[in-house]
Amino acid sequence: MSAPTAGLVLEGIDFAYGGARALNGVSLSVPPASIVALLGSNGAGKSTTAKVIAGALRPVRGTIVFDGQSIAGLPSHQVMRRGVVLVPEGRLVFAQMTIQDNLMMGAYKENRRSRVAALLEQNYTTFPRLKERRHQLAGSLSGGEQQMLAIARGLMAEPRLLVLDEPSLGIMPKLVQEIFVLIRRIVDNGMSILLIEQNARASLELAGYAYVLEKGQIILQGEGRQLLADEFVQNAYLGTDT
Amino acid sequence: MDAFNGRIPAGIWGLSAVLLAAAVMLPFMLSPFQIRLAQQILLFGGMAVAWQMLGGFTNYWSFGHTAFFGLGAFAAGLLAQQLDPSLSVAVKLAIGTVFAIGLALVAALAIAIPVLNLRGIYFAIAMLAFAEILAEITKTFDAFHGTSGFPLPALLVPGLTKVQLFYFLFLLLFLTNIAVFVWLRRSRIGMGLTCIGQDEDTAAMLGIPTERYKLVAFVLSAVLTAIGGVLYGYSLGFISTGSVFRIDISLNLILYTMLGGIGTVAGPIIGAALMIVLTQVVLGNLLDLHMMLTGAVLIAMVILAPKGLMGLARKAWDRRRGAAEGRP
Numbered sequence: 185m186s187a188p189t190a191g192l193v194l195e196g197i198d199f200a201y202g203g204a205r206a207l208n209g210v211s212l213s214v215p216p217a218s219i220v221a222l223l224g225s226n227g228a229g230k231s232t233t234a235k236v237i238a239g240a241l242r243p244v245r246g247t248i249v250f251d252g253q254s255i256a257g258l259p260s261h262q263v264m265r266r267g268v269v270l271v272p273e274g275r276l277v278f279a280q281m282t283i284q285d286n287l288m289m290g291a292y293k294e295n296r297r298s299r300v301a302a303l304l305e306q307n308y309t310t311f312p313r314l315k316e317r318r319h320q321l322a323g324s325l326s327g328g329e330q331q332m333l334a335i336a337r338g339l340m341a342e343p344r345l346l347v348l349d350e351p352s353l354g355i356m357p358k359l360v361q362e363i364f365v366l367i368r369r370i371v372d373n374g375m376s377i378l379l380i381e382q383n384a385r386a387s388l389e390l391a392g393y394a395y396v397l398e399k400g401q402i403i404l405q406g407e408g409r410q411l412l413a414d415e416f417v418q419n420a421y422l423g424t425d426t
Numbered sequence: 427m428d429a430f431n432g433r434i435p436a437g438i439w440g441l442s443a444v445l446l447a448a449a450v451m452l453p454f455m456l457s458p459f460q461i462r463l464a465q466q467i468l469l470f471g472g473m474a475v476a477w478q479m480l481g482g483f484t485n486y487w488s489f490g491h492t493a494f495f496g497l498g499a500f501a502a503g504l505l506a507q508q509l510d511p512s513l514s515v516a517v518k519l520a521i522g523t524v525f526a527i528g529l530a531l532v533a534a535l536a537i538a539i540p541v542l543n544l545r546g547i548y549f550a551i552a553m554l555a556f557a558e559i560l561a562e563i564t565k566t567f568d569a570f571h572g573t574s575g576f577p578l579p580a581l582l583v584p585g586l587t588k589v590q591l592f593y594f595l596f597l598l599l600f601l602t603n604i605a606v607f608v609w610l611r612r613s614r615i616g617m618g619l620t621c622i623g624q625d626e627d628t629a630a631m632l633g634i635p636t637e638r639y640k641l642v643a644f645v646l647s648a649v650l651t652a653i654g655g656v657l658y659g660y661s662l663g664f665i666s667t668g669s670v671f672r673i674d675i676s677l678n679l680i681l682y683t684m685l686g687g688i689g690t691v692a693g694p695i696i697g698a699a700l701m702i703v704l705t706q707v708v709l710g711n712l713l714d715l716h717m718m719l720t721g722a723v724l725i726a727m728v729i730l731a732p733k734g735l736m737g738l739a740r741k742a743w744d745r746r747r748g749a750a751e752g753r754p
Contacts (some may be wrong), residue, residue: 238631261633270631278624289621292614293633341633 190251191215191376192237192268192345197246199229199236199400206232208400210246214345214378219371221391221408222380223421229400230380231273234349237378238270239263250345265293269343271334273350273380279323283314286322286333290340300340307336310366328359335366346370347378352386364390384421388412396421434608449597453590461589463702465596465661469654470675471698472600474682475607475691476650480643481680482689483611483619484626486542489550489676490557494648496671497533498526498655500564503578503665504571515579523656530652534645542640545626554676561671575666578659592661599657603650604691610646615639674717681724687736696735 192214199207207229214220224230235241237248239260248256255263260270278286287307291300308315311332317325322333331351338346348367352360364386371377381387388394388408396404396417404416411417449468453461473495481487502522509518541552564572583591610616618639621629630636659665678701679694686697701723705716731738 240627240631260630261635264631264633272628272631276625276628278621278628280624281620289617289629289632289634292618337632 191218192378193247193249194233194237195247195249197233197236197248198244199232199241200244201232206400207236207243210397210400210402212395212402212405214376216344216376217371217374218393219367219377219379219391221387221394222378222397223382223384223387223394223417224397225382225421228397230397231349232400233397234270234272234347234378234380237263237268237347240270261293264341264343267342267344268347269338269341269345270347271338271349271351273353277322277325277330277333277337279321281322282319283322283325283333284318286337287314287318287340290337291342293341303340303342307339310339310369311336328355328363331355331359331363332366335363339370343375345376345378347380349380350382351379352381352383360386382421384417385412388417446601453593458587458589461593463706465589465593466702466706467695467699468593468596468600469658470678470702471682471695472596472603473651473654474679474686474694474698475600475603476647476654477679478683478688478694479607479610479647479650480619480640481647482607482683483616483643484623484640485546486549486640486644487680488553488647489680490553490555491647491651491679492670492672492675493553493557493560494530494534494651495655495658495675496557496560496564496667497530498652499659499665499670500570500572500655501526501529501652502656503576503659506579507576515581516583518579519581519656519660522660523653526652526656527649530649531645534648535641538641538644542637542644554673557671557673557676561667564667564671570667572667575664575669577664578662580663581660588661592657595657595661599650599653602653606646606650607691610643615642619643674720677724678720681720683734684727684732685723685734687734687739690734690736693734693736 194213195211197207197210198205210229210233212220212222222230222233232241236243239255239258239262242257246256247254250266250268253266255266255268258266278289281289284304287304288300291303294300294303308318313329314333314336322330325333335346335348335351351363351367355363360383367377367379367390379387379391388411391408394405394408394411395402396411404411404414406414412422452464456464473491477488477491502519502525505522505525506518509521537556541549541556544552561572564570566572580588581591582588586594610619618629618634618636621632621634622636622639626636655670659670662669682697682701683694684697685700686693686695701720705719709716709719727734733740
């Protein structure tokens with residue numbers, strides 16, 4: 185596989201909700217086995233970007249290439265079969281199903297029972313908390329635990345790229361820490377991650393490379409540590425708690 | 427799989443066998459009026475099970491299933507008039523059923539493309555309108571004889587009275603519907619549909635081909651409902667638009683399901699049995715009152731027990747077991 189086409193590459197993505205422009209020429213790339221952060225405030229177009237990548241929304245213009253193949257305009261169930269899995273914002277677990285069934289649904293494309301069992305075991309090792317409560321309804325979990333379930337469910341699909349949309353949203357700080365540690369571990373296993381976050385500090389510390397989205401446009405990009413030191417980023421996203 | 431692929435317990439098989447044996451013997455012990463009641467429970471309870479194939483798993487609640495019911499009755503009835511009169515009635519019924527299945531299949535596929543993209547209440551309204559349109563067509567064009575009505579050939583089998591005969595035909599369809607529903611619920615499609623019911627966008631994101639699964643469930647449901655229409659038409663012997671395109675049929679299917687417990691096999695059947703006995707026996711002499719009662723029951727169930735009687739029973743059972751294990 186030639187270096188420039190491996191991983192995910194977005195180029196010149198435009199998207200509009202009806203007449204309202206949401207993305208304006210967004211270009212970004214996520215190389216294999218890396219963490220890339222996409223930062224931005226509310227309404228900047230972060231979730232729209234995530235949905236466009238996952239095939240839930242069809243871009244008006246632009247190309248999306250994953251490992252050398254175009255995935256722009258494919259329906260989401262085909263995008264995920266190519267190895268791109270979105271863990272959507274707001275930890276959308278199936279509340280009326282058990283934790284185990286939720287995980288099973290993550291491996292929906294997998295027909296081999298033995299493979300599903302192995303994946304399940306693997307995820308229970310990573311998320312022991314979920315194993316303890318596997319026969320409970322997912323709706324009974326706390327917010328942070330539901331987020332873990334959503335991530336674990338994403339991992340059940342054996343993605344090569346995991347798109348995490350705001351995994352720290354509305355979760356208590358202690359669990360946020362835990363989730364970020366997990367993200368680190370996932371990448372160590374060779375997956376790449378596009379981390380979409382408002383929590384700029386934690387994401388920049390984790391990410392090799394980061395983009396800042398503002399009103400549907402990429403206004404800034406650079407290495408994570410470098411952006412952390414950037415004056416604009418500090419003022420706009422890191423607040424005064426320095 | 428936790429909930430989907432578990433073995434059906436021996437107790438359920440045993441109970442089903444006992445109930446089936448009882449159902450086969452009943453028509454030889456009951457009065458014709460009682461058999462007629464049982465007929466309706468089998469037909470409409472069975473059709474409520476068919477309605478559930480889409481509405482029970484997902485939030486796509488069809489308020490117009492009488493469209494397929496009437497379509498089946500009209501297709502088989504009008505075809506019977508065109509067929510060679512020397513054919514036996516059983517053959518006419520068989521050909522009519524196949525024709526109705528084909529027609530329902532085509533109609534369901536054609537309507538599915540626009541309506542299955544409508545979510546929630548919009549789907550419900552679109553189906554309601556679809557049923558009304560079909561009803562109007564049969565009334566407007568003389569070729570369909572919808573206003574005046576038309577007779578269907580009388581099916582006779584030696585040794586059985588007419589009510590007994592149709593009782594068994596309805597029983598056959600009833601069993602078919604249950605078998606298809608149970609198969610669907612335990613299949614990958616059923617798992618996918620359950621996820622669609624909880625969150626369709628997330629389901630699509632997990633790789634579930636949501637459009638295709640909704641289509642399969644809708645078409646199965648439509649075809650089985652159309653067969654119900656064929657049998658019902660033959661059992662009446664004379665049909666018109668007013669007797670088979672009936673909004674109360676559409677609504678009753680939903681009511682039975684809600685009353686008994688949505689997503690379960692027994693729920694719609696129990697719901698149908700209760701409502702049919704209640705409206706036709708208890709309130710049999712107060713014809714105007716039963717629609718009002720139907721509405722009241724529906725409202726009460728939606729508010730007090732959204733999971734129906736089966737849901738209440740399960741809750742009571744869980745509580746008793748919880749108490750036995752010393753949990754609060």
